Amino acid sequence: MTAIEAVSVFLPQRRVPVESLAAPLGLSDMQVRLFRRFHGLTEVRRDPGLSLTDLLLRAAHGLTALHTLRRRVRFVVYGRAFPVVTPYPVNPLHEVCRALGLGHALAFTLTQQSCASALAAIDVAGRLLASEPDTPDGPPLALVLTGEKAFTRDAQFIPETSVFSEGASACLLSAGGGRDRLLAYACHQRGEFDVAGGESPARFQRAYRPALAEVIGRALERSGTTLSELRLVLPHNVNLMTWKRLCRLIGLPLDRVLLDNVTETGHVFCADAFVNYRTARQRDLLRPGDRYLVAAVGAGDGATFAAMVFEH
Amino acid sequence: METGLRLLRAARRTFTGPAALLGDPVLRERAAGYLADLTRPYGLRVPAGLFDAPAAALGQSYGEMAAELIPAVVPPDEPVDLLVLAFAVHDMLPGRATAAYLSHVCPGTPMSFALCDQGSAAAFTGLRIARAYGCRRALLLAVEQAVLPYDAAVPVPARHRAVAMLYDALADDGAHRDGDSDGAAGGPELIGLGGGARVTALRQHVDVDAGDVAALAAAEVGELTAGRTDVAVVLGADLAAVWPGHGGAAVTTGPRRQPSTGVWWALLDRLAGDAARPRPVVVADYEPGLNYLSVVALAPAGRSEPVGERRADEREQPLVRLRGTDGDPDPGAG
Numbered sequence: 001m002t003a004i005e006a007v008s009v010f011l012p013q014r015r016v017p018v019e020s021l022a023a024p025l026g027l028s029d030m031q032v033r034l035f036r037r038f039h040g041l042t043e044v045r046r047d048p049g050l051s052l053t054d055l056l057l058r059a060a061h062g063l064t065a066l067h068t069l070r071r072r073v074r075f076v077v078y079g080r081a082f083p084v085v086t087p088y089p090v091n092p093l094h095e096v097c098r099a100l101g102l103g104h105a106l107a108f109t110l111t112q113q114s115c116a117s118a119l120a121a122i123d124v125a126g127r128l129l130a131s132e133p134d135t136p137d138g139p140p141l142a143l144v145l146t147g148e149k150a151f152t153r154d155a156q157f158i159p160e161t162s163v164f165s166e167g168a169s170a171c172l173l174s175a176g177g178g179r180d181r182l183l184a185y186a187c188h189q190r191g192e193f194d195v196a197g198g199e200s201p202a203r204f205q206r207a208y209r210p211a212l213a214e215v216i217g218r219a220l221e222r223s224g225t226t227l228s229e230l231r232l233v234l235p236h237n238v239n240l241m242t243w244k245r246l247c248r249l250i251g252l253p254l255d256r257v258l259l260d261n262v263t264e265t266g267h268v269f270c271a272d273a274f275v276n277y278r279t280a281r282q283r284d285l286l287r288p289g290d291r292y293l294v295a296a297v298g299a300g301d302g303a304t305f306a307a308m309v310f311e312h
Numbered sequence: 313m314e315t316g317l318r319l320l321r322a323a324r325r326t327f328t329g330p331a332a333l334l335g336d337p338v339l340r341e342r343a344a345g346y347l348a349d350l351t352r353p354y355g356l357r358v359p360a361g362l363f364d365a366p367a368a369a370l371g372q373s374y375g376e377m378a379a380e381l382i383p384a385v386v387p388p389d390e391p392v393d394l395l396v397l398a399f400a401v402h403d404m405l406p407g408r409a410t411a412a413y414l415s416h417v418c419p420g421t422p423m424s425f426a427l428c429d430q431g432s433a434a435a436f437t438g439l440r441i442a443r444a445y446g447c448r449r450a451l452l453l454a455v456e457q458a459v460l461p462y463d464a465a466v467p468v469p470a471r472h473r474a475v476a477m478l479y480d481a482l483a484d485d486g487a488h489r490d491g492d493s494d495g496a497a498g499g500p501e502l503i504g505l506g507g508g509a510r511v512t513a514l515r516q517h518v519d520v521d522a523g524d525v526a527a528l529a530a531a532e533v534g535e536l537t538a539g540r541t542d543v544a545v546v547l548g549a550d551l552a553a554v555w556p557g558h559g560g561a562a563v564t565t566g567p568r569r570q571p572s573t574g575v576w577w578a579l580l581d582r583l584a585g586d587a588a589r590p591r592p593v594v595v596a597d598y599e600p601g602l603n604y605l606s607v608v609a610l611a612p613a614g615r616s617e618p619v620g621e622r623r624a625d626e627r628e629q630p631l632v633r634l635r636g637t638d639g640d641p642d643p644g645a646g
Contacts, residue, residue: 051353083426084406087351088464093429094602103519106604108437109429112397112411120425127444152349154342154407187423191416195339195408196375302412 002126003177004310005141008062009278010055011167011265012047018163025156035163039239040259044165044266046150052085053092053099055147059168060100066143066172070100072135073172075128075142076107079121081269081298082148082155083111093145102143114298115236116187116306118146118270122173123185123308129175144171146270155269158299162238162267169274180277180310183291184222186215187306194302204303209242212297213250215305219293223309231290231312233257234276236297237267258285272296286312317443317450317479317511318613322580323384323500324573327457327472330367331376334404340370346407347461356462371404371459372472378410378453379417381476384500386451391420392478393447396438398427398454400572401469404461418451431599432548432571433516436606440514442479452477456572470569475576476500482510482613503580504587509610512536512592517605525598525605526554536594536609546582548575548597551605571599583610 018035021027021044035041050058056078060066066073078093086092097107110121125142132140147168150156157163188211192199220227227250235243235257243262247254258276268275273294280286290312298304333339344363351358363370378397386392395418397411415424427434427441435454442450453476456469513536520528529551537543545563547555552565564582566574575597582593590612598605 084402087354110425112409112426114409152346189412189415191413194413300409302409
C-alpha cells in the first residue's frame with residue numbers, strides 16, 4: 001500500500017499583498033476586495049529571482065533523508081498543473097534529477113489534470129512502486145515533486161476565485177511504509193468544461209461543489225471511512241468561501257478543514273496538499289491511526305476533481 | 313514477463329490541415345500571450361505577428377488530433393478506464409488540460425493525464441503505467457506537431473502525427489472489430505491487428521550513455537528474441553542509427569524526426585505487414601537527450617509463446633535488414 005515517507009515544502013520568503021497584484025493584472029478595487037474580504041486571500045509568495053529549478057531543488061533539499069535514500073529512488077514523478085512551463089527542450093525536471101544524483105531514476109512529468117495532477121502523481125507513483133522489485137539498498141522509493149512559477153497571467157490568478165503562490169514540494173513515497181498510508185483515491189474529470197467542450201463557465205461554477213463532494217464521498221466509501229471519522233481535511237487552498245460552502249453541502253464541520261494556509265499563501269498550484277500536510281504535522285494535528293482526506297480540484301480548461309484518504 | 317496487456321486496435325494519422333481551435337481569435341490571443349511569457353525568461357522570442365498567420369501555419373492542437381483518432385479505435389460500447397497522452401514537443405495551445413478534454417470525448421470517461429518531459433520514453437512509460445493500473449482497457453495516444461514559435465535550437469518533428477493504441481486486459485475476450493483498410497480519405501488509418509498482440513515484456517533502462525546504448529539494446533533484443541530468426545525488430549530512428557544488428561531479426565526502422573510517434577508508426581507498419589502471418593515483434597527506442605532506452609516485446613495473441621517461421625520471401629533475404637516505414641505519405645520529409 002502506497003505510503004508517504006517524508007514531505008518537504010519550499011515557499012519563497014517574499015510576500016506579496018493581493019493589492020499589489022491589481023496593477024500588473026489589471027484588477028479593479030472591487031476584484032481585489034473580493035479576494036481579501038470574501039475569499040480570505042490576503043497575500044501570495046512570489047520571488048522573481050528564483051527559477052523553477054531553484055524552487056524544485058529547494059524543496060527536495062528539505063528532504064533530509066533523501067541523500068542517504070537516493071539509491072532506492074526508482075521513480076521521480078513531477079505532478080504539474082500547467083502542462084508547459086518552459087520552452088522545448090528545456091527540462092527542469094531532469095536538471096533537478098541530475099543535481100540530486102537521481103540520474104538512475106525514471107523521471108517524467110504528469111500533467112493536464114491542472115492542480116489535481118499531484119494526487120494523480122501519487123497514485124501513479126504508488127502503482128509503479130508496487131510492481132518494482134527491491135533495490136540492493138532496500139525497498140524502492142518514488143519522489144513526487146510539485147512546483148510552479150506564476151509565469152503567465154493564467155498562472156497568477158483565477159478570476160473571481162483565487163490567486164497563486166509560487167512554491168514547491170518534495171514527497172518520498174514507498175510501496176509499503178506505515179506512516180501515512182493511502183487508503184483510497186477517487187478522481188472525476190469533466191472535460192466538457194474545456195474550451196472545446198461547449199459548457200459555460202456559469203455551469204462550471206454550479207457543478208464545482210457537487211462534483212467535489214461526489215469524489216470526496218467516493219474516496220470515503222472506498223476507504224471504509226465515514227465523514228465523521230475524518231480527523232482532518234487537507235484542502236486545496238483555492239479560497240475560504242468555497243470550503244465554507246462545501247462543508248455546508250456535505251455536513252462537515254468547518255473546523256475539521258485546515259484552512260490556515262489559504263490566507264497567507266493562497267493557492268500553491270499542485271503543492272497545496274503538501275503545504276497543508278506539513279502544517280498538520282508541525283501542529284501535531286494527526287495522531288497514529290487518524291484518517292484524513294486530501295482534496296484537489298484542477299480547474300483550467302477542463303476540470304478534474306480528486307480526493308484521497310490516508311491513515312496516519 | 314507477461315504484462316497482462318494486449319494491443320487490440322490501433323490507428324494513426326498525419327495531419328496536414330489547420331487546427332480548428334487556432335482559428336478562434338480569443339484562443340489565438342491566449343496562446344500568443346502564454347507563449348510570449350513562456351519564452352521570455354529564456355531569452356527566446358515569439359515573432360511579432362506570428363499569430364496573424366493562417367491557422368494552417370500555426371501548428372496543431374493535440375486535443376483535436378487525438379480526438380480524431382479516438383473513435384477509430386474505441387467503439388462506444390467498449391469503455392476505456394485509462395487514457396494517457398504522451399508527447400515531447402508541446403502543441404500550440406500549451407496551457408490547455410487536453411487530457412481532461414479527451415476523457416470527455418472517450419467512451420468510459422476514463423481517468424486521463426498527459427506524460428511529458430521524457431522525450432520518446434513517455435509513451436513507453438504510459439504503457440508501463442497501463443500495466444500497473446491493471447485496467448480493462450487503456451488508450452495510449454502518442455502525439456507530436458511540427459511547429460515551435462521560437463528558435464528551439466533543436467530539430468522539431470518533421471510532420472504533425474498521432475498514433476492511438478487501445479490495449480486491453482488479456483482476460484477480456486471481447487469482440488474484435490479491427491479493420492484492415494484505411495479510414496475515409498484524409499481520416500485516421502485503422503491498422504488491422506487480427507487477434508491483437510500480447511505485450512510480453514516491457515523494460516526501461518535509465519542513464520544509458522550514447523556510447524553504451526547499442527550494446528545494451530542488442531543484448532535486450534537478443535534476450536527477448538532468444539536467438540529466434542522469425543522475430544521482427546522495430547527501432548526508433550535514433551537507435552537505428554547506432555544499431556549493430558542482431559542476427560536473425562528483420563529490422564524496421566521508424567522515420568527520422570518523429571521522436572514521439574516514429575517507433576509506434578513503424579510498429580503498426582510491421583504488424584500490418586505481418587497480418588497474414590503474425591509473428592513476435594521487439595520494439596526499442598532510445599531518447600538521446602535524456603538517456604532512456606525503452607523496450608517492449610509483443611507476440612500474436614492466442615499463441616502460448618513467441619513462435620513462427622521465416623516466410624518464403626524472408627528466406628531470400630539477409631537475416632538483418634533495414635527498411636523504411638511502409639505507407640509513409642511523405643517519405644522525403646524524414
